Amino acid sequence: MKELVVISGKGGTGKTSVVASFAALAPSTVLADCDVDAADLHLILKPDIFSRNEFSGGSMAQILPEGCNGCGTCRKLCRFDAIKVNKGAYRIDPIACEGCGVCSHFCPEKTIEFGPAINGQWFLSETRHGPMAHAKLGIAQENSGKLVTLVRAQAKKLAQERGHELVIIDGSPGIGCPVIASLTGADLVLAVTEPSMSGRHDLQRVTDLAKHFGTPMIVCINKWDINEDMTRLIEQDANQQGVPVVGRIRYDRAVTEAQICGQALVEYTSSGAAKDMRLLWETIAGLLGDSKSAADLHTNR
Amino acid sequence: MPMKIAIASGKGGTGKTTIAANLAHLFSQQGRKVTYLDCDVEAPNGHIFLKPQLTEHSPATTLIPQIDLGRCIHCGKCGRICQFNALLCLPEKVVTFPEMCHACGACLLVCPAEAITEIPREIGSIDQGMAGSIIFARGLLNIGEVMSPPLIRALKSKAEEGEVTIVDAPPGTSCPVIESIRDCDYVVLVTEPTPFGLNDLELAVEVVRALDLSFGVVVNRAGLNDQPMLDFCTEQNILVLAQLPDDRRVAEAYSRGQLICEALPDFKARFFSLMAAMETAILGRQIKSSERSNP
Amino acid sequence: MKIAITAQNPSPENQVDPHFGRAAWLMIYDQEKNEWESIDNSAGVNAARGAGIQAAQKVVDHKAEALITGAIGPNAFKSLSAAGVKIYHGATGTVEDALQAYLEGQLREATTNDAKGGV
The missing domain is CATH 3.40.50.300 (P-loop containing nucleotide triphosphate hydrolases)
Structure with a gap:
């Protein structure tokens, strides 16, 4: 082949x-x-699709707001400018997030989830x-x-x-x-x-x-x-x-x-x-x- | 007010x-201070049309880890935290894979023995110079390099912005495009009225909307089958800034590296109305946002 | 000594997987004990970049000193040679056939120039 x-x-x-x-x-x-x-x-x-599948191209972080005390550690450590603060509320910009996991690993409150991100689909088809x-x-x-x-x-x-x-x-x-x-x-x-x-x-x-x-x-x-x-x-x-x-x-x-x-x-x-x-x-x-x-x-x- | 316009x-x-270079040229002819940033670092071509004198050449680098084996205690933490497989921890050494590294700094932060430092690695270069009165800067990705966003970031932070900054973005919808357009005031989406053109425009529109950017469309090579494209724009409430007719003379001038507004003066008026439409849209957006902040 | 062999299914009677990083299974043969162990590599099958490095880590973790496979990529080659694992490529047939061929000295040891596969 x-x-x-x-x-x-x-x-x-x-x-x-x-x-x-x-x-x-x-x-x-x-x-x-x-x-x-x-x-x-x-x-x-x-194409006539016969198999449709999700694609996970990496991981993504997400802050659980209830556990966040606003210490700012994640923002200090993130090199991709992906941590946004609005009136003391921290969130992660999913577009800027590189999926490195630094924020999650070093969060003192352990309130940042880190897991696979679904970022596409792939298909098998007949044509x-x-x-x-x-x-x-x-x-x-x-x-x-x-x-x-x-x-x-x-x-x-x-x-x-x-x-x-x-x-x-x-x-x-x-x-x-x-x-x-x-x-x-x-x-x-x-x-x-x-x-x-x-x-x-x-x-x-x-x-x-x-x-x-x-x-x-x-x-x-x-x-x-x-x-x-x-x-x-x-x-x-x-x-x-x-x-x-x-x-x-x-x-x-x-x-x-x-x-x-x-x-x-x-x-x-x-x-x-x-x-x-x-x-x-x-x-x-x-x-x-x-x-x-x-x-x-x-x-x- | 200075404006930064991405052409994508x-x-x-x-x-x-073609659109980016002609816009830079015409804005500059209006007596404005213009910067042209060629962010299509995989295949930059703006220099062909603007013919700058490139006077400054500098390497663009990203950081990679360097392991001091004298200090390394072989705990394996760096290998485990790295999401990009850039470090392999063996019983007696740590092997690094520089081209896999995203320079996130995780290994450095997690190392309990302070055995990791960061050293620069060249991924491309930045050329700067003047094209007439236009400040010109471009990035050039080294052959075999995988990641262009760090180079685009370096290019954008290095070049001095003008009253008008034109960002020539790479094609597509993924990371390099986003890095190029995310901080721009306005995005001009250039398309052609073909099924491929329409399909890809729909994707590009989703991207600029996800980034919450203000944008308009230029239909290039118009004339053969424009209706589906125009219908889409009407349906989606998208501003069509200009329709440039399909003209073999344009393709020929392009192939020789000429600016269209110079080679074909009858196109100049079309560019001027494009510029006016764009500036009106940017102004409208600025007024709206100042209303929002001062109610 | 332990020998790792890439396999399409977790049994020595099954076919050798021609890939390394993206092999479905890694079969580890323990010469002293004459025993087989199978390691799931489905993470590698679905990984896109760095599959070779991840699979190399598994080979090293299981203390195999030789690897037998079809073809090998540059990153896997770099990883395994740094770990001192010998790489034999061009294996075909069943896992047992490949082991036999290796024991009889019929398989070639890979050099940097051979490390072009891996996709």
């Missing part, structure tokens, strides 16, 4: 549209929406293109990396149970906690970028990240014809770093139209950008299926 | 940095 992670560095480059089309094209796959912070894949795949693991992080909650790891592990489990050969992961933008959680140990990372100065800058950061974690990476340039010179520059950068550019997708309004219709681009049409997408998938399927070319990618790094 | 969005790539 292989894991393909699609990430983007810069947000809004078309990562989820690429994943949705891959889902439609791949013969035997499990999907994992690891962009738990702002998940969108479900809008296209319309028209295969089973899917996804999640919703509670509003203003931390630990998205933790939830990403969980979704990824659940997708892997689904693939093992049902004998699917591939897990396609929709990663999140950036290079931080959730991205690291979605790419470490994966077989292949596809970075979707766009030909702009920002796209180029952020792709460099993602390239460094994949190198740092030793995950083989390939690149595709979405809306490549918006700025052809920049596309060539990005391709040059990638070549110099030994990161293969495996596809270009043209700018096409059909991408947005497909999204409005709740379809993957390759379901909506077969011309234009959909054609590019199909070609891109064939290249990647070849890489994933052929262990030799995947090994070549490793040695190129 | 649930979904990435909706034009957050």
Whole structure:
């Protein structure tokens, strides 16, 4: 079983549209929406949820007011400015609370409860293109990396149970906690970028990240014809770093139209950008299926 | 009255940095003292459009425990209190995992032998300089680092605030976004009228409401299918500050790192009305809150 | 000496769990007494970060001197090597098969470069 992670560095480059089309094209796959912070894949795949679970991403403290004598020890010790006082009444700001437990442990009156916080939900679903693991992080909650790891592990489990050969992961933008959680140990990372100065800058950061974690990476340039010179520059950068550019997708309004219709681009049409997408998938399927070319990618790094 | 405005969005790539950089530029052209803070420390891009002269570079650090094995009595208390698995107590030593540490100080407080001190660990850097008359500062998270909130905190406390402070927030709805916007007077949520844009806007609205912040929406790349987005805003009683039309020239200017209000002067008027709408909203909120405190 | 082996179920006839931090069970074999002990690691299965460190703590607490598993992550590797526990990876089949393979010297000791698994 292989894991393909699609990430983007810069947000809004078309990562989820690429994943949705891959889902439609791949013969035997499990999907994992690891962009738990702002998940969108479900809008296209319309999952039918068969398992709904609570997620506890850490602990949280709560002051029991009847025992509190207002000594202020907790406020003095909390490094996250999470203890609020209003007219002598102490309370914990759940959004600021980091879940370290210091206030509870050192409260002289032992009147601060400390226990698991429920801060999200995760789901297992059926979709028209295969089973899917996804999640919703509670509003203003931390630990998205933790939830990403969980979704990824659940997708892997689904693939093992049902004998699917591939897990396609929709990663999140950036290079931080959730991205690291979605790419470490994966077989292949596809970075979707766009030909702009920002796209180029952020792709460099993602390239460094994949190198740092030793995950083989390939690149595709979405809306490549918006700025052809920049596309060539990005391709040059990638070549110099030994990161293969495996596809270009043209700018096409059909991408947005497909999204409005709740379809993957390759379901909506077969011309234009959909054609590019199909070609891109064939290249990647070849890489994933052929262990030799995947090994070549490793040695190129 | 000085104002601090965060530019945020649930979904990435909706034009957050474009709006932020153009606003900073235009406020500064009005003769106001402007600070631009690029809090998208995982993928900062404001410098591409504002082209600052960066003159000051400093490391940003967080604290991690250092164990003095000479003093350690191997009681195991530090390992037990740590909620983040940053310390492992073995029979004869204590192993630390710096990247797991949240710098809460629990280990230090609980240690009965005074064997723990804290030392700084670099997680990123802060660059400062001037972009014309704009004070520019950005954070840059080191590759492989997991936690950006401490860096965002450091960036915000370090930079001098202006009459107008523009905070370019990271995308999403979790910790780094909250750290960036929590102390702002107003939040501009930038979205695009697509199903993804609408879904992520709904999440972003929940976040700003949970933080009890005043906010408005900018619909970027408008024109194809705006009605569901506008219906949502009407239903939720959300102020639409501006609708910027979808225009390939904008994407092209953006790709070259140009400010839209410079490259496409016909967009300038739209930005001015956005600024006016925003200032009116901030003023309205200030009047309301002063009424509340002086009834 | 005691040997820890990751397992999907609490019995030596069951399959080795390919993960360490996120293994369902840890089976501890006591060579002198020829006895098995099973340790529930469901906390690790559900943990997200630091599962390897938590599981390492369990191995150390039970005084095992060797660990047999499928793959190991960097934090678990760091923890176990600091504790002087030898790590053997690439084990497959049942827990008993893995123990046999280890006793016959067929399993490789892990080095820093092998510590890439763990998710």
